[in-house]
Amino acid sequence: MVIGDAAHAVVQHLSQGGSQALEDAVVLAEELTERPLAEALPAFMNRRFDRARHLQRVSVSEMTSPPSGAADLENLRAEFAQEMAAVRAYLDQPV
Structure with missing residues (x-):
């Protein structure tokens, strides 16, 4: 199942x-x-x-559904870049 x-x-x-x-x-x-x-x-x-x-x-x-506008897309890109920077910072920490 x-x-x-x-x-x-x-x-x-x-x-x-x-x-x-x-x-x-x-x-x-x-x-x-x-x-x-x-x-x-x-x-x-x-x-x-x-x-x-x-x-x-x-x-x-x-x-x-299409994105509601270019501003939304830019906000999403900015949020994604911020999240990826946080991930990179975490991964770059010494073990």
Whole structure:
């Protein structure tokens, strides 16, 4: 069985991959404790499908939406440069 990001991947900045895996695991465990495997799997699918589909639609929307403007892009570039500088500083520390 495939669950979590492997089953319904979303863009990383939504921070939902791990959350989806945990939700899937909890719901699957609940279903498996209440009924046999042959009944638990369809019940799991019924409980998880709508939420997973919603998050995938949000993810696709995020991927296909154009940036809101050049200023946003410049802000993202500046933030990324700052983060990379912090990473470089950390990696350059003596061991």
